Amino acid sequence: MIAVNTALEWHWDSTWEVLPTLLMAFLKVTLLVTVLSTLIAAVLGLFIAMAMRMAPRPVASTIKWIANFIRMTPIVVQLLFAYYAFLSLEGVTIGIIVFGIHYSTYMSEVYRAGIDSVPKGQWEATTALSMSSRRTWTAVVIPQALRATIPALGNYAVSMFKDTPFLLVIGVVELVNAGLIFGGNAFRYVEPLTLVGIIFLLASYPTSLLIGRLEKRLAFNT
Amino acid sequence: GSTTTEQPGGSAAAPAGEGKLQALKDKGSITVAIAGEAPYSYEENGEPTGATIALAKKIFGDMGIKEVNTVLVDWNGLIPGLTANRSDAVSAGMSILPERCANADFSDPEIMYTTALMTQKGNPKGLSDLDSVKEKMDAGEDIKLAVLAGGIEAGYADSLGLEVQSVPDAQTGMDTVDNGRADAFAMTAISLNFMADENPDANVEVTEAFVQEIDGVPQIGAGATVFAQGDDELREAYNEGLAKITESEETYLAVVGEYGFTAENLPPKDLTTEELCEGTPAP
Amino acid sequence: MPSTPDSATSPAAAGSAPSAPVIEFRDVEKSYGSNVVLHELNFSVAKGDRVTLIGPSGSGKTTILRLVMTLEEATDGYIFIDGEPLTHEERGGKRVARSKKDQKRIRQRIGMVFQQFNLFPNMSVLENIIEAPVHVLGQSKAEATARAKELLEKVGLADKAEQHPTSLSGGQQQRVAIARALALDPEILLLDEVTSALDPEIVGEVLGILRNIAETTNITMLIVTHEMQFARDVSNRVLMFDGGKIVEEAPPAVMFSDPKHQRTKDFLHAVLGGEEGTIGTH
Amino acid sequence: MPSTPDSATSPAAAGSAPSAPVIEFRDVEKSYGSNVVLHELNFSVAKGDRVTLIGPSGSGKTTILRLVMTLEEATDGYIFIDGEPLTHEERGGKRVARSKKDQKRIRQRIGMVFQQFNLFPNMSVLENIIEAPVHVLGQSKAEATARAKELLEKVGLADKAEQHPTSLSGGQQQRVAIARALALDPEILLLDEVTSALDPEIVGEVLGILRNIAETTNITMLIVTHEMQFARDVSNRVLMFDGGKIVEEAPPAVMFSDPKHQRTKDFLHAVLGGEEGTIGTH
Amino acid sequence: MDEKFAALGEAMPRLLDGILVTVQLTVLGGLAAFALSVALGLAATHPSKAARIPARIVIEFFRGTSLVVQLFWLFYVLPLLGMDLHPLLVGVIGLGLNYGAYGAEVVRGSINSVSTGQWEATTALSMGAAQRMYRVIFPQAWALMIPSLNNLLIHLMKGTAIVSFITIADFTYHLDQLKRVTDTVFAYGVVGLLSYFVIALVLTFLMNTLERRAKRKLGQGITVKSILSPAPTVGSPAGGAI
């Protein structure tokens, strides 16, 4: 059981060696992909939600099935597919686009639910006040719908963040992959992967807490 | 059989340490981990094959361990799998590197590595080695270099300060060059030549092999089979068998020649694992 | 374009000369699926009338207000506002929908106050009130604000202009909703059980405000309420509904002291706790 | 253990000899944070008493019922049921909580009917009623079912035993809830505005059932209601609350025709629409 | 195209093996996740801190880290501590822990959103804590949680695509083999994504049927259309995400 001991021992020199690499990978890839994909997903999701509401029926239902298809199939397979199908794009770019599109299908549902959550009475009040449909959307519906959606959008961003390790199937060296590569080179896995876990917790747990608080505050003020 | 799903359950490996060699002999089989890289160790039509597999079959077979089972894992799972006792040895031509020696035990050198570049046919950018890539990049030329994510060449490129694209596997590396997404793909000469031969239709060629120098130090690479720490008896028995093969060019090529290996890959007699582990390889 | 119909069924408001009815229902039918909610309904309301609709739950009272407000469309028949068809008109013997634009133009003359207030929670009290004057009528913000302040004064909430509706009590919210409806200077005001979401003790405040509006303006009102006392005080006509039909119609003094129809008697008995004679005259 | 207190403030039910009160509040205080909802409250209820609690919204009526049902705990003071402390007792000059087991034992003598019925939607009507007799009292299913059928008969719903609560009207659901509470044979029945979620026309049915129970059983009742007529008909004592204090206490005949306290007068005026004298005696 | 289908035909037995592995992982992982969801969810709503705090730690830990890292630890580090598990079992446990932690939030949220009136009615009927949960609260929470649990199950199914990382030859692994003999668009795009989509639709259909039954028990109607609809529920008690 000698192997056991060496493999599980904590080596501080390995720790200090790998930490900068991990932080760089976290900032340059994990965070970059999460932030840009969240932006794409948030915007595209709104377009999908609006299209499903306003487009003619056949168009709307086509969009809906495409969205369902994307939502219900593994992002890993989507990444592989896109990576090999679009060889002219770099892995990180593919990652950003695939994550953005995949999560836009979730976010569109959030928007839809947000719009649906605006009480019927609010719509009726706008009719009773003869408000235009444009004004109804911009002054009443969207401001109220967004309140309900922001926390859910935040939760999806966190969930996307936790999915970024899937990028390793297309060779993108994000946080986890950077840890594994270090492990593969030095044959030491305990330090990099523990650090990876800690960085994940440090990044995602406070964000979740923040979103939870936001959720409570928004709910209280409505 | 080789795929994991056919395993009966738990690990197929024998318990580590003293008596392991005997246990394997009694069982008549050994499980080696592979990463699926041609031409070292990979699966073809569901059967394990490749140069290091051929070595393993010969050496273990001579010891009386007739059956060599393989378990195909991700490159990054090879060593953890070994320490976790999910395999008895790693047969993937892993390079002997000082930092690795502290955490696992290598056999004597089996393969000498040199590096090469894969380019499109006709080598349109006129690249010969990583130094030439660096020169042209520094001169402002638009050169895209692909390396295997986590591969040793990625380390070279990093030391030289080169911008790279990572690819998840060798096949993808070739595709990127073939499709023009990258101008060159740096990898071991053996792998590149093997792939180029296997895919005559691909619009790729491989440069002359070279030994990369980093800060004036030539990066001589040698690959070996890896054993868990403590399995000294097993490793020494393996080394004995290996010595008989690396004895002469003839015996060496008889085993690995069919996988595209040449005399160049035969480790010199005076090169030892200890030296490589200390980071002072003979020039 | 149909000609302005004669006010056939409407007894005009006391003392005034017979004029074109402000609201007229002509053979209006409304169904949800196979459920017929209103049956060939005919009635009209003259300018300045205060009509109370009473009747058991599900009898169609709310539906009538919603039809007038164009929140629903009739399945058949026609509704006229000031003689002009609202959502549908007869053209060449056929019932055709009017353009959205026409509907919108007519709708601007009508205001509605809901049971659940339906104030916009993302706007302050003042913003709620000036929203429509500014963005629908195109008034300047200053002008609309001045008027809104007047209205807030009138409903006793001058000091709450900057507050959020959610920080107000139910009764206060309902008073803001009334001010908001009045800010468009409607000719017709629709009130659907405006006090039934309020605590019993607060009901009085809101009814007081409405009584005051009824006394100081000439707005035509259509009121659905369970407050028989209020119906008695404010309205000049009471329509008793049951099963989507008008069962009985009378001035409140008559309706409450001497209902003719058995259904009305039963209803008043149930609502007034068996003392239908106890609502006093003021 | 405190000795059984004398019934100090409770005028015992007409004609019976003075006995230990069934419910006694002794210096009970309840606050939520810094908001004191009940102030040093003292009152007791004798066996068979039907006490109505009236008062404006927020005066603490519901809180009293919830304290008795152990849905809330008093912040200070003691509540006794049949002379036994409910959630807290005085021991060595200190106020200590009673064990959950003791609380549960006492609680079994108390039943409660809620404004929102709170029937279990995952059970049929019958299952709702036999749930507690079978799983709390340990009755056999047959025994409990027989009793449940009797109770359903009593509330006029014998034919609905197998139905889902959600398929019933509000009034029917409330009657099931009453039957469910009675199935535990409580000594005390707590009723919190049991008709205020019902349509006005249906209210009568439910009140009729309660009146019948009051007349045919000897269950002690604590009733919160806005139905003054019902309070008058059924109860033998009315407690008027305001701001967490008892403002006035009297038999209903006195309270409604001749309230002493100005707060009571105002309240009755608001609730009865200014006609506090109009509730007749039967 | 013909040769691709020929290659597909040849690979079919292995692909079917792979689908079987994926379905096994999904079903077993789903069951493990569900068991854990209920256990942790109940603990997280328990009045006693001794039950709540450990549950919260476990939930936050497994929600806060990535599935890939968790699988790695289970597969390569657990054996060092003397627990030597079959790769499939590691996959099931890993998926179960990760999605079970998410599911616990769904269970907790659903239990908390059963109306307070129902809780109070159980007190008014003197029901005990276990009886209250088992006979009244959970059956109602169950109907609320199914749509969110279905979302999680789909996520779990999608998560299985990463298990080739721990040497399991699942469907994605065999797709990779198919890619070598055909091409990417065909292997991943046509065969892969479509097959996964069909599996997801079947799962959704089953879960919707379950939901319909649960709702019918509560006397609520649910349309046939909603059973066939694959749209996820948002604003779920878990807060929407995942």
Ligand SMILES: Nc1ncnc2c1ncn2[C@@H]1O[C@H](COP(=O)(O)OP(=O)(O)OP(=O)(O)O)[C@@H](O)[C@H]1O
């Ligand atoms: N959107 C709708 N879809 C289907 N049926 C409806 C709809 N709105 C109303 N109804 C039905 O129309 C009938 C009349 O409803 P309405 O709301 O007008 O009654 P009401 O007299 O206002 O009753 P209440 O006093 O309870 O408010 C009822 O039977 C109701 O169920």
Ligand SMILES: Nc1ncnc2c1ncn2[C@@H]1O[C@H](COP(=O)(O)OP(=O)(O)OP(=O)(O)O)[C@@H](O)[C@H]1O
């Ligand atoms: N859970 C709670 N947290 C904080 N304050 C509460 C809570 N429950 C009740 N209160 C406060 O306690 C006071 C008394 O409430 P209670 O419900 O007993 O009044 P009530 O007399 O029943 O009124 P109503 O007639 O409106 O039902 C109110 O001011 C209320 O805001």
Ligand SMILES: [Mg+2]
């Ligand atoms: Mg109505």
Ligand SMILES: [Mg+2]
């Ligand atoms: Mg109350």
